[in-house]
Structures are given as structure tokens and as C-alpha cells.
Amino acid sequence: MAKSVLKIGSRGSQLALWQANWVKSQLEQKGFQVEIVKIKTTGDKILDVPLAKVGGKGLFVKEIEEALLRNEIDLAVHSMKDVPSELPEPLHLAAIPKREDPRDALISRRSLRLADLPSGAKIGTSSLRRQAQLWAYRSDLDFAMLRGNLDTRLRKVAEGEFEAIILAAAGLHRMGWSDRITEYLSTDISLPAIGQGALGIECRREDREVNQQIAFLNDPETACTVTAxxxxxxxxxxxxxxxxxxxxxxxxxxxxxxxxxxxxxxxxxxxxxxxxxxxxxxxxxxxxxxxxxxxxxxxxxxxxxxxxxxxxxxxx
CATH class of the missing domain: 3.30.160.40 (Porphobilinogen deaminase, C-terminal domain)
Structure with a gap:
């Protein structure tokens, strides 16, 4: 017998809820009733420490996976780049929808491109991957920790706390904020994170019904590249x-x-x-x-x- 309501677990940020609501709308178009359950993760609770210093894996998915394992939700929607390389054995990625733009994007307070930023400019990023690659390109820049939701990060650069910040283009596109982007960074300069721009839909392996219901969301080409x-x-x-x-x-x-x-x-x-x-x-x-x-x-x-x-x- 089909579930009366499919429950989607999601973080409570604006972007996470946009992603969960997109999946919800796709399922509703197929006739399913869907509810979103907001879950606060470790990564959401720790805002004053670089994530690299917190340690551990799955800072943005652990509590959501635990809710899946307790049968409190039926599926979870994650940003693929937040999903650890190994999942709890009863769980799997049942669908990976079509990928958004995978590139990193520069948002500059004075609309300056990366090559034109002044020496010593303060750049905000929470990613060691971005920092390492951009320091290889511009060793004269000053990188500082940038945490918070997308709107918080954008406000910090607008208010002059940073000369520029680096974000994933996909999130800005999804939120309708593409006009804030000063420059899309070439993958020659900043190669994306694993799975950046893609969503991962996780559920219990044994839940055949849910696996079948969400199978249509999988994009074979995106799934292939993310698998590699x-x-x-x-x-x-x-x-x-x-x-x-x-x-x-x-x-x-x-x-x-x-x-x-x-x-x-x-x-x-x-x-x-x-x-x-x-x-x-x-x-x-x-x-x-x-x-x-x-x-x-x-x-x-x-x-x-x-x-x-x-x-x-x-x-x-």
C-alpha cells in the first residue's frame, strides 16, 4: 500500500529548503502528497569555527541520516558536495537529478574580476579547496573564514566586510541571485568540489516503494559523472x-x-x-x-x- 504522505528531510537554510521544495514539486506533479521536515545538522549549529577544524564527516547530513534510519522521514535531499564518501549501510543515493552549473563564482563588492582584485584584498570562503587553488593563482590575496547562509554571506560582502567572496554558482542560480555574480571562475583556476552543483536524494535501500517513486528524478548523465x-x-x-x-x-x-x-x-x-x-x-x-x-x-x-x-x- 502506498504511503499517504512522503516525508522529505532537509536542512532549514533557504537554499536547502529551495532544493527540498523543488523535489517536493516534482513528486507532487506525479500525484504524491509530500511534507518537508526541517532538521538542524551539526554544520548548522557551529557557525564560529572553520568546518575543517571541527573534523569528522557528514557535518551537514548526519542528523538527517539518523532520522532516515529511525524511519522518521522517507527520503533526504542533500547538496551532493556535502555527502560523505561513505554512507551508512542501510542507506543509499537513490537518485541524482540533473546537475546545475558546477563552477565556483566570485561576488565582488566593487565588481572587480579575480585578476583585478587589489593585492591584499580580503576574500571570504569556507572552503580549503577554493582557498588552496586561488592562492596558487593569486598568492597575494588574504583569505578569511566565511560561514553562514547564502544571504548572510552576500550581505557581508555588500557591507564591506570582504572585498569579495567565493560561492558555488549553483546555489546562486537556484535562489535567483545570478545577477550578484561578478565572474564565473574557470575550472582551470578553481576545479569544483566533488558533486558540486548536483543534488543527492538518499533513502533506505530496503524501502522499495520509495525507491520506485523517486527513480524518475535520476539523471543518468549526472549520476555517471558524480559516480566517477x-x-x-x-x-x-x-x-x-x-x-x-x-x-x-x-x-x-x-x-x-x-x-x-x-x-x-x-x-x-x-x-x-x-x-x-x-x-x-x-x-x-x-x-x-x-x-x-x-x-x-x-x-x-x-x-x-x-x-x-x-x-x-x-x-x-
Missing amino acids: ERALLIRLEGGCQVPIAGYATLSGEEITLEGRVATLDGREMLRERQRAPISEAARLGTQVAESLLGKGADKILKAVYEGGRPPAPGTP
């Missing part, structure tokens, strides 16, 4: 808060994956790009990771886990 990217992350044993980047693209029957691992100050940047048939997406991710490990990625990541945020380039 997550296989890279799994082999590198990386979490969401480390300087690992990975982005896959499709061309015909082939998939190309680029992966990067960087030191926190951006002085050392390991890169690897390979391609394979789309049927071998997961194997490709593992292969790219193996190549990065062969170049010394394990040593860089070990140092990141044992250390903290880096001094500015050039500081003793």
Missing part, C-alpha cells in the same frame, strides 16, 4: 573539508575526469586527468586517485588532517 568523482574521493579517503577537487564531463560514450589535491597554501598542486568509457566511471575515479596517490597526494592529505589552516603564502 565520488570514486575519486572514496579512494583518497577524503571528506568534504579537505583540498580535494574533482570534476567529470561526458563526451559521446566517454567520460573525462580531472582530479586535484593541493597543499593548503596552494604551493603544491597535484593534477591528474584521464578518460574512459562511461561504463567504467567508477573505475576511472579510482584510477585518477591512484595516480594522484602515486604523485604524493597521501602525504599532502596526511599533513592537512594533522595540521590546520595554513599561514598566508610568504609567511614564515
Whole structure:
């Protein structure tokens, strides 16, 4: 017998609720009754500490997964880049909808592009991946922690607390704030996070009914590229808060994956790009990771886990 109401677990931020409501509308168009259940996660509670210092994995999904395991909700909607490489055994990603723009975006107070920002400009970002890659490009910039919801971050740059901030373009598009973007950063400069721009819909493996009901939301091309990217992350044993980047693209029957691992100050940047048939997406991710490990990625990541945020380039 079909469930009378499908319950979606979501974080309570504006963006998270937009994403959950989008899934809700898709399901309602199929005739389902849907309710959104707001759940506060560890990452939402800790706003005054860099996430990389908090440690652990799944800072934005753990409590939502626990609600799934307790049968309090039927499915969860996550930003794919927040989903840890390993999920609790009873759970899985049942659908990955079509990806939004995966690039990073610069929002500049004075509408200056990245190359034109003054030396010493204060740039806000919560991501070590972005910081490392942008320091490799502009070692004269000053990076500072930026936490809070999208509207809070945008307000901070508008009020002059930062010269510019870096955000995921996808979130700005979804919220209708594309006009705030000064520049889309080339993937040559800032390769996206694993799964950036994609949503992950998680549910219980054993819940056949829900799995069938949400299957139509899966986009095979996005699922293929995200599979390759997550296989890279799994082999590198990386979490969401480390300087690992990975982005896959499709061309015909082939998939190309680029992966990067960087030191926190951006002085050392390991890169690897390979391609394979789309049927071998997961194997490709593992292969790219193996190549990065062969170049010394394990040593860089070990140092990141044992250390903290880096001094500015050039500081003793």
C-alpha cells in the first residue's frame, strides 16, 4: 500500500529548503502528497569555527541520516558536495537529478574580476579547496573564514566586510541571485568540489516503494559523472573539508575526469586527468586517485588532517 504522505528531510537554510521544495514539486506533479521536515545538522549549529577544524564527516547530513534510519522521514535531499564518501549501510543515493552549473563564482563588492582584485584584498570562503587553488593563482590575496547562509554571506560582502567572496554558482542560480555574480571562475583556476552543483536524494535501500517513486528524478548523465568523482574521493579517503577537487564531463560514450589535491597554501598542486568509457566511471575515479596517490597526494592529505589552516603564502 502506498504511503499517504512522503516525508522529505532537509536542512532549514533557504537554499536547502529551495532544493527540498523543488523535489517536493516534482513528486507532487506525479500525484504524491509530500511534507518537508526541517532538521538542524551539526554544520548548522557551529557557525564560529572553520568546518575543517571541527573534523569528522557528514557535518551537514548526519542528523538527517539518523532520522532516515529511525524511519522518521522517507527520503533526504542533500547538496551532493556535502555527502560523505561513505554512507551508512542501510542507506543509499537513490537518485541524482540533473546537475546545475558546477563552477565556483566570485561576488565582488566593487565588481572587480579575480585578476583585478587589489593585492591584499580580503576574500571570504569556507572552503580549503577554493582557498588552496586561488592562492596558487593569486598568492597575494588574504583569505578569511566565511560561514553562514547564502544571504548572510552576500550581505557581508555588500557591507564591506570582504572585498569579495567565493560561492558555488549553483546555489546562486537556484535562489535567483545570478545577477550578484561578478565572474564565473574557470575550472582551470578553481576545479569544483566533488558533486558540486548536483543534488543527492538518499533513502533506505530496503524501502522499495520509495525507491520506485523517486527513480524518475535520476539523471543518468549526472549520476555517471558524480559516480566517477565520488570514486575519486572514496579512494583518497577524503571528506568534504579537505583540498580535494574533482570534476567529470561526458563526451559521446566517454567520460573525462580531472582530479586535484593541493597543499593548503596552494604551493603544491597535484593534477591528474584521464578518460574512459562511461561504463567504467567508477573505475576511472579510482584510477585518477591512484595516480594522484602515486604523485604524493597521501602525504599532502596526511599533513592537512594533522595540521590546520595554513599561514598566508610568504609567511614564515
